Amino acid sequence: MAAPVRFDTLSAGLADAVRAHPDFAGIVLLGSASEDAADRRDEWSDHDFFAITREGRGPVVRPDLSWLPEQESIVLTAREGELGFVAVYDDGHVFEFAFSDASELAGALAGAATVMVDDEERTVARLLAESRARAAAADAFDPANDARLVLVKLLIGVGRARRGEVVNASDFVRGWAVRLLVRVVRGRHPGGSTSARDTIDATRRFEKDFPDWARRIEQALAQPVEEAARDLFDLLCELAPGWPEFPTRGADAVAERLGWTSTRAGTRHPSPSLPRAVS
Structure with a gap:
């Protein structure tokens, strides 16, 4: 300061x-x-x-x-x-x-x-x-592996929340899952990352490189932990179309286990904000 x-x-x-x-x-x-x-x-x-x-x-x-x-x-x-x-x-x-x-x-x-x-x-x-x-x-992204890890962290986090371990659940959802989701976005759309990007911490200056994605993640995190997890899941699944390596079966299984049957990976569509984030 x-x-x-x-x-x-x-x-x-x-x-x-x-x-x-x-x-x-x-x-x-x-x-x-x-x-x-x-x-x-x-x-x-x-x-x-x-x-x-x-x-x-x-x-x-x-x-x-x-x-x-x-x-x-x-x-x-x-x-x-x-x-x-x-x-x-x-x-x-x-x-x-x-x-x-x-x-x-x-x-x-x-x-x-x-x-x-x-x-x-x-x-x-x-x-x-x-x-x-x-x-x-x-400094290399593996978006397919990171996407799989996002699903794991969300599944564990929501399970902890439903068990009543909300503080620990929040760490999985708001911490681990978000950091990994940011890595997925950067890995899938490397042209959106500018010279401002931190090569050690992918979340640093994410708002400058992908303002729309950052805004939507922030909106998700403003909710209670399970609602936040579900919105992060939806954001992840918006990356699925046109991406053969996306872990669709894993996303379907997580949605089924958590009762999120209306948000299966197969029903996701590209985010309307994606072109701005990639430009």
Whole structure:
């Protein structure tokens, strides 16, 4: 939530802190925090980064976050797993970062990024190159498989809701199923995805690439969990015509099991908004 000058000041403060710390190898700013994607920044942009420690020092220095800039303005810090951390400043600005040795980030993914500080062995540059290569390899859609998974998540989610586990059901429907449905749309209509697309998280900036699909998914999610699931099912089935790989038998079975006999996959028609989404 920082203004441009404030954002740059915090970036410089991070770089200075890492340079001054003997246990750090370097730092790389990610996403809109990087120079590569500075044009995407707005008032809600956070600082995402990897803070890389010298080999073997990560577990030792991780408990100490006193190196973060402007300590007096930090109102909270928290851990997300073993390597992930967050810090929030009194103006609402957020740092989200991995704080570890390079070897501990062996599975990391990265897209837009800027190396701010590196050591003499170019540890951070090498980590970034490997993370980008992994992200590029993972940046491939399998819409038929994702469609099958959407059906599974909806079936499980509605079952949980009917059992009374509404919170857990919502995670399956509003979380898993939606993320997979977005991947199906992008995979079926790759021409609709622009350069704004996040290669790591398919839901990021989906509204810019497929505004009509995004609007209809949002409308579905505004409903109670089972009604939301049924509308997401309908949206998925609208992709079936002209797609031989669509899991029609699976969709029919899910509809039958849930009593949604009026919304079988075979009765679906293309969405009137699809041409706009693909253009």
